[in-house]
Amino acid sequence: MSAMSSNWDRRSVLRAAAGLAALGPLAACGSNNGRSGGGSGSGKNLVQYFHAYGEAGTEQAIKRYAKAYSKADVTTQWITSNTFETKLFAALLTAQAPDVFEFHPQIQMIKSGQVADLTDIIDPVKDDFNPADIKSHTVDGKIYGVRMIDDPQFFYYRKSMLEKANVSVPTTLDELIEAGAKLTTSKVKGLFLGNDLTAIQNNLIFSAGAETLDAKNQIAYHTDGVIEGLTKLHTLFNSGHLLLDSPTDFWDPSAINQGLCAIQFGGMWSMPAIQQALGDDFGIFPFPKIGSSGRLSVYNGGWSMFVNAKGKNVDAAKEYVKWLWIDQKKDQEDWATSYGFHIPPRASIAAQATKLKSGQAAEAVKLFNTYGHFDNIGFTQAMITAFNDVMANAVRKNMDPKKALDQCDTKVNRELKKLFG
Structure with a gap:
């Protein structure tokens, strides 16, 4: 990208x-x-x-x-x-x-x-x-x-903003959510995860210690850790600490460059533009751990x-x-x-x-x-779209994450049967 x-x-x-x-x-x-x-x-x-x-x-x-x-x-x-x-x-x-x-x-x-x-x-x-x-x-x-x-995709952050708010670089999802609250002001939102949050769905899976599919091409994303992550992201979505109406989406660094947020999810491709805009006033960190089986991840x-x-x-x-x-x-x-x-x-x-x-x-x-x-070649666009729906229903709306994942499972299993029997 x-x-x-x-x-x-x-x-x-x-x-x-x-x-x-x-x-x-x-x-x-x-x-x-x-x-x-x-x-x-x-x-x-x-x-x-x-x-x-x-x-x-x-x-x-x-x-x-x-x-x-x-x-x-x-x-x-x-x-x-x-x-x-x-x-x-x-x-x-x-x-x-x-x-x-x-x-x-x-x-x-x-x-x-x-x-x-x-x-x-x-x-x-x-x-x-x-x-x-x-x-x-x-x-x-x-x-x-x-x-x-x-x-690679990860978080960019404004060093000066974190220092002013006495916020350390997050290593867990709980810490990221807490940082978002502390960094939010009347003019700046603490976090930008993309306008509809689907940009982070792979990291949600990976940082919860899960995968999209296992080695046998069976569902591997439906875990307690992913459910925990969805639940916490739903709380974050309603917290008022997320930038949700950026003029451009996560792939563009304008949100952090223009001071609309303190931390932005984005890609390595944006780094020269961020360097030009912010000089040395930025750092990066991987997507934080989610739950007891969590791990840091970079999609x-x-x-x-x-x-x-x-x-x-x-x-x-x-x-x-x-x-x-x-x-x-x-x-x-x-x-x-x-x-x-x-x-x-x-x-x-x-x-x-x-x-x-x-x-x-x-x-x-x-x-x-x-x-x-890395992407799993067997996790197709139809499957990605099914998980987009999970992000919409369980994070941006109010559906029980377990029910949202069950609906996703039905769609994904249908596609897996077509591809692999």
């Missing part, structure tokens, strides 16, 4: 399993349709889809990389963030389908044959990738998608590059993906650190990323390595 230009929760909306389910099996489509590219290739045309990143210079960077590729003309479709999913999956049903596109690992895309097996281009450098990134893209021993960036988002397996230029597209996202280490480091801050998924590139070696950026990498949790 990275900052966006519209008020939109990319973590939950951009996973397209729901869109895939609605569309059904994706029709075969070709991308060798005579479109001219902007590169220096020798007649072969490829099209790649990217959503519009919020950081200045990102569009120019992607097009600059593509222009340098000599074996094909690569055209970039830079798509407005809040329409990206719709346009991507509509295009995949047509002759205008992209050859290459960025997205998140989703098991439906693999089971429907939409994305190509990239094991052959990744295997030679597999050991250089974060093992969790390889695992989250692997089904039946085959790797689908090349991870481009890892995006890892991120983006991956996929090849359209139903296009007519699959081999050429794979060759381009290998060239840019496997071979061009300088460009990969540039993409990860020259705009927003992201962690390169490859150890050799992360080791030379000097911008991530000091200050709060180094602390973010440390938190990521110590407390990071």
